[in-house]
Amino acid sequence: MNGSRALLSVSCLTKDFGGIRAVDSLSFDVEEGSITGIIGPNGAGKTTVFNLVTGLCRPTSGTVRFRGAEIGGRRPDAIVREGIARTFQNIRLFNRRTCLDNVLTPFFQRERCSFTGALLGLPGARRLERELADRAHSLLRTLGLEEYARSEAGTLPYGLQRKLEIARALATEPSLLLLDEPAAGMNPEETLRLAGLITEVREKFAITILLIEHHMDLVMNICSPIVVINFGALLATGAPDEIRENPEVVAAYLGAGRGR
C-alpha cells in the first residue's frame, strides 16, 4: 500500500444516525504489534468506531481496511473470521453458560465438522469436542480463570467477567483485539493489574490491540500511539507525551491544571 505496515486502516470514515453525525470523516491507522489507544469525551463516537470496524453497523461513507482488504459493511461474523475480535463496554457474556462454554463457543465456530457425525455422536465428533475443551481449558488457565471453568459466567464477579470476555475474544484467534473500556468500573489497583494483563496478552498471543479507555493512567502507561476523537472527528494523534502536551486535547478532554 503506502509503505506503512498498518494492520487496520480507517479512512474518511463517516457514520450518520438520522441527522446526527456520530463519526465525521475519521482517518487513523493501527500499526501491527502496537497497543493503540482511543480517547475522547463521552459521546465522541469512540464506540461507534468500534461498531463500524466490527460490522455491527454499516459506515455511511469511508473505508475500513484490514490487512489492505476492505471490510466496512461486512457481517460481524465474517469480520471475526478475518481476525478482528472485540469486547463490549457493557459486558456481553453468555451469562447462563459456564465459563468453559463461553470460550468453547468461538473455538467451535472456527472448526469444520460433519453435521451428521455430530448428531450421531460419532467418535470423530467426540474427539474434536475433547480437543477443543482442552484448548479452552488452557486458554482459561492462561488468563487465570481455570478454577471458574464450571461456574456460570453471569455469577462471576465483575472483574472476572471482564477477563472472561477477553478470553472469549481471544478464542476467536484474532490478530487484532478491540477492547471497549476494559477498565470501566475498576479501582486503581484493579486497573493496574488489567494493564499488566493487556500487555501480557499482547506478548503471549502476538496480537495488536486497539482500546478505548477513560482511565488516563492506563492509557498513558501502555498505549502508543493514542488517537483522540472529539465530536466524531480526529482531534489529535501521537505518542502519550505529545497528547498530554497538546493544548487542544487538554481543552477538550484532559482538562487544564491537572498533571495526569
Added chain:
Amino acid sequence: MDYILSIVILGGINMVAVLGLSIFTGFTGLFSLGHAAFVAVGAYTSAILTYYYYVNYYLALAAGAVAAGAVSLIIGAPTLRAKLRSDYFAIAVLGFGEALRVLLENLEITNGARGLPGIDSFTTLPVVLTCLVGGVLVARNFLRSRWGAACIAIREDHVAAETAGVRLFRTRLLSLVVSAVYCGLSGGLLAHFLSFIQPQMFTLVQSTQLLAAVIAGGMGSLSGPLIASFVFIALPEALRVAQMWRLVAYGLLLVLIMVFRPQGLLGYSELSSLFRRGVVREGERRL
C-alpha cells in the same frame, strides 16, 4: 389398559414435537406460535404416502419429517433473514400455520376439511419409544455440537454471538429446520396412531400447547419440557372424574407454574444435573 396405553403413546408422540420446539424456543430463544403446521405437514405427507401409494411405514415417517423441514425453509428463509424480533417471528409463523391449514382444507389429495379416514394404524408403543429415545439422544448431541453452542449463544446474546463468529441467519434457520423435522416426525406418528387426521387438529391451540410445555418445563432444558408435555397430556385425562372442571384445573396448573416458577419447572438445568447436584450437596454435608 388400552386406554392408558393410548394416553402413553399420545404423550410420547407429543413429547417428540416438544423436543423439537424446545431446541428452537428453549435453546435458540425464538418463539413460534405455528409449529403445529409442521406437525400437520409431517402427518399429511406420511399419511398420503401410506394411504394412496402404499409406501413403507418407516419411509413415510422419514418423508414426513423431511417434508416438514423443507416447508419450514419457506417461512424461515425470508423472516429469519429479515432478523424479525422474536415476537414478530412468532406472529409470522402463526399466519403461515393458519394459511397452511386453510390450504389443507381445500386440497383434493388431503380430502379437504373432512380429513383422511382409515390410515393404517402402525404406530405402537415400541415405535414411539424408539423415536423418542433416538430423538432425545440426537437433540443432546446437537446441543453439544458446534451448532448447538451457536444456538445457545444466540439465545444468550445475539450480538455477542455474532462477534464470537456465529452465523446468525444460518444458525437460526438450522434450528428452525431441526425443530420442524421433529414436529414432522411427531405428525407422522400421530397420523398412523389415530388413523384419522383432519386440518382442525393442527390449529393455533396445538401450537400454543407445544409452546406452553416448553415454557412451563423450562427454557434451556430438554427434560423439563418433556415432563411438562407428558403432564399436560395425561393430566386432563386423569382429571376426567372432575368432569367440566378438568380444563379449569389444567389452566390453573399453568398459571401456578408461571407464578411460582417463572423460569419453568427445571429452569435452565436438566433432570440429571439436578440429581448430580443433590448428590454433591449430600457429600458436602457429610464433610
